[in-house]
Structure formats: structure tokens, C-alpha cells
Amino acid sequence: MRTIAQINEKILSRSAVVWTVEEVKARIADMGVTQIAKEVDVITTGTFEPMESSGAIINLGHTDPPIKIRKCWLDGISAYAGFGAVDLYLGATQEVDSIGIDDIPDVEEAKERGGGHVIEDLIAGKAVHLRAIGQVTDCYPRASFETTITRETINQFYLFNPRNLYQNFIVGVNGGDRPLYTYLGNLQPRLANAVYSNPGAISPLFNDPDLKLIGIGTKIFMGGGIGYITWEGTQHFPLQKRLENRTPVGPAATLALIGDAKQMNPYWVRGCYFKNYGSSLMIGVGVPLPVLNEEVVNACAVQDRDIVAPIVDFSIPRRVRPTFGSVSYAQLKTGKISIDGKSVRVAPLASIFRSRQVALELKEWIDKGEFTLTQPVESIPMDRAFIPQDRSASQIMLD
Incomplete structure (x- = not known):
């Protein structure tokens, strides 16, 4: 039609x-x-x-001197930093850890707050505290960095x-x-x-x-x-x-x-x-x-x-x-x-x-x-089976 x-x-x-x-x-x-x-x-x-099973990709832009972030916290909540130097992935279910909790003034409130709340705050234009620890190299000499970010002060910010x-x-x-x-x-x-x-x-x-x-x-x-x-x-x-x-x-x-x-x-x-x-x-x-x-x-x-x-x-x-x-x-x-x-x-x-x-x-x-x-x-493939993790690799091969 x-x-x-x-x-x-x-x-x-x-x-x-x-x-x-x-x-x-x-x-x-x-x-x-x-x-x-x-x-x-x-x-x-x-x-x-x-x-x-949601989260946000964030690119911060480079600092001066540059930093290669290996650990990072946004409002005390850990973001994954295993990509490029200033690329982060903040998972919706990530929670405050023992290090990040030092960045939170209200510990009790922090216990009921996670990556999803930080994503919501950034979308709303609110300021989010960032603390990062870097791996010192010749091209990335900075060891740490602390600042406040908003969605306007970062480069890419998209949900993936x-x-x-x-x-x-x-x-x-x-x-x-x-x-x-x-x-x-x-x-x-x-x-x-x-x-x-x-x-x-x-x-x-x-x-x-x-x-x-x-x-x-x-x-x-x-x-x-x-x-x-x-x-x-x-x-x-x-x-x-x-x-x-x-x-x-x-x-x-x-x-x-x-x-x-x-x-x-x-x-x-x-x-x-x-x-x-x-x-x-x-x-x-x-x-x-x-x-x-x-x-x-x-x-x-x-x-x-x-x-x-x-x-x-x-x-x-x-x-x-x-x-x-x-x-x-x-x-x-x-x-x-x-x-x-x-x-x-x-x-x-x-x-x-x-x-x-x-x-x-x-x-x-x-x-x-x-x-x-x-x-x-x-x-979208319509032939995908669901593979559980309660069988050994050898059992799967035999099947």
C-alpha cells in the first residue's frame, strides 16, 4: 500500500x-x-x-596539562574509564563506592542514589562534581583532576x-x-x-x-x-x-x-x-x-x-x-x-x-x-537462543 x-x-x-x-x-x-x-x-x-541496562557515554575534553583518566567519580559514583583518556561510561545501576562516598555530603542520601540519578541531573542541566585519577605518562603527565561539569561543559553526552x-x-x-x-x-x-x-x-x-x-x-x-x-x-x-x-x-x-x-x-x-x-x-x-x-x-x-x-x-x-x-x-x-x-x-x-x-x-x-x-x-536477528552460564564450555561444545 x-x-x-x-x-x-x-x-x-x-x-x-x-x-x-x-x-x-x-x-x-x-x-x-x-x-x-x-x-x-x-x-x-x-x-x-x-x-x-542503560548508561551514558561522556567525553570531558582534555585538561591542561592532559590527563589519562583511569578512575573517575561523578557525584561520588564510579564511572568506567577504560576507553580513551577522557572518555567515560556511566552505568545506570552504578552505586557510590567506598572511595566516592567521600565526595557526598549526605551519606544516607547517597545510599539511594546511583548512576541513573547522575544521568538525570546532567540531562536537567544540573552541575555534577567530578574527581579523576590519572595514569601518568609522557603524553599525559597530570595525576589527578577535580572540577564541576554540566551538559554544556562536556563534548559528547549520549545514552548508549x-x-x-x-x-x-x-x-x-x-x-x-x-x-x-x-x-x-x-x-x-x-x-x-x-x-x-x-x-x-x-x-x-x-x-x-x-x-x-x-x-x-x-x-x-x-x-x-x-x-x-x-x-x-x-x-x-x-x-x-x-x-x-x-x-x-x-x-x-x-x-x-x-x-x-x-x-x-x-x-x-x-x-x-x-x-x-x-x-x-x-x-x-x-x-x-x-x-x-x-x-x-x-x-x-x-x-x-x-x-x-x-x-x-x-x-x-x-x-x-x-x-x-x-x-x-x-x-x-x-x-x-x-x-x-x-x-x-x-x-x-x-x-x-x-x-x-x-x-x-x-x-x-x-x-x-x-x-x-x-x-x-x-x-534484527530472530533466531537467537538464550545461553545460560550453568554449563561448562565442554558441555556446550558437545551439545
Whole structure:
């Protein structure tokens, strides 16, 4: 029906018809797939959820005399300095260490602060304290350096996230006798609560389940700025079992993303902390889906009642934990699920409200002609298996 080039012509002339994926789902019964495919050019999707495999690349620029940084702390939080002389990588989950804590006036506050919070502060234009230790060489004679930086006083500052945009995830519960503090938050004993992370049917990868539209080079909304899909994400597992509608029954595809943090807005990039677990980063990510044919609309018609997630018991400390079966996202969003006949209250980590806002914001950008689509330069591999680290190399070779 259409090509991306044709859609971009309409976007630039401000004649493109753009709907959010929720609008498509709400009108599919009345209008039908064929009519929506004729009328709509782009469908926008969005999510706002914790994505802990994230971080920022920072280039400081050279000092005088120059320094080859080997250890560095930003507001007391260690940044990786194993690249070039003044290149850093600040991970979202990095926490204050025993050396960096000397830079923090409020030690108690520091315990609930991590790399994600520093990234948020830099995006917001706030000043961040930097302390660095160098390796003295003939070309880099400086041994140490201390200063204050902002996003305006550094060169490159971009997010490069190895694993974002989870296609699906799990529901966490605790069948044990004590509270558990996890990456899903506090799980109360004896199945007193349940937590899920994915926003469900409005999430980008549920609406392109086989990644036929999304690929390397796809331009996206990322943290309030423009980003791109760069590769498959870590732990990318597209071979996960799938329902007839092609949506996975558990964690499946993931994507690696990159975006200029100097364009981003702290409303869409927020540091967060999980008690007794650690810090993370919540990011708003929106993906536009070009309506090339009816198949695109048909995939976007999937509803919360049509997708499921496994209920996983965290009280068993193993890589493969027992489950209490699966539950639909429609049931999760009621706030209660039933486990072995017991009513269990449930809440999302993802912000459903902000996930919707991402899709709406991206729709507005496209309506204004400020955001065009890109043709992927390569498809995301859909044949990746998941390799655990509980077998020896010789066993893997024999397999």
C-alpha cells in the first residue's frame, strides 16, 4: 500500500494521518483492519519503564596539562574509564563506592542514589562534581583532576543502552516467609502482592511481534529526544514460545538504543532506586510503526486480553524459578489477580500514564512534520537462543 518514502512525503507536507496505537485498538472493531490501513499512515507506540541496562557515554575534553583518566567519580559514583583518556561510561545501576562516598555530603542520601540519578541531573542541566585519577605518562603527565561539569561543559553526552524495549517480561511474586527486595521492588511474603513491569498492549514490541518493521537504524523517540535502534539488545531471546497472535509468553526480544542526551528532557529520563536492590533508570521510548499494509494494522489490533506474562515465584533462589502459570495483561491492569484461589493485589512498575504520553508526544512531532521515519538498514536477528552460564564450555561444545 505505501512505502516509508511516501509516508515521509506526507509527513513533511503535514498531511500524514497519525494515530496512537490505543486509537487503533479502540476503533478496530468499528472500522475494521482494511479501512484503518487505508486511512492511517503511522501508528505510534510508547513505554515508560525501568531499563537498568542503560548508561551514558561522556567525553570531558582534555585538561591542561592532559590527563589519562583511569578512575573517575561523578557525584561520588564510579564511572568506567577504560576507553580513551577522557572518555567515560556511566552505568545506570552504578552505586557510590567506598572511595566516592567521600565526595557526598549526605551519606544516607547517597545510599539511594546511583548512576541513573547522575544521568538525570546532567540531562536537567544540573552541575555534577567530578574527581579523576590519572595514569601518568609522557603524553599525559597530570595525576589527578577535580572540577564541576554540566551538559554544556562536556563534548559528547549520549545514552548508549545495551538492553531496552523489552518485548515482554514477568510478574513477580513471593511465596516464601520473608520480604524480598528485587528488581521488581518489594515482594511481600505469602503472595501478599505481585508486580509487573511492561505496560502491555501499548508497548512497542507487542505491536510488531516479529520485528518486521523495527530494525537497525529505526528512528525513535528516546528520553524526549531522537534516538536510534543500533542492534539486538543483550539477552535478546526471540525464540521464546509465542501465542497464535505471535506475542511471546515471557521475556523475548530486546533492543540496544542510542540517543543524544543533550536533546533529552528529565521528564522522560528519571533515576530511580529499589530498596535493598539498587538504582536504575526509567526511560520514555516511543516507536513509530509505518502502515505499509494491512498486516501492520492487524498486529496493532492486539489487546491486553490477548497477551500474557508468567507469574514467577522469587522465593526460590534459582535461575529458573517455579511459576504459577500465566496471566493476561487485562487481568493485571484490574489491580488483582488470582493465584491458587487467592486474590493478590498487583501493581505495575511501568507508568501506564507516561507510556501513553510518549505515544501522544511522538504523534504530535510527526503531525508537525518534525519527525520523519527511517528505513532500517538491517533486520534484527530472530533466531537467537538464550545461553545460560550453568554449563561448562565442554558441555556446550558437545551439545
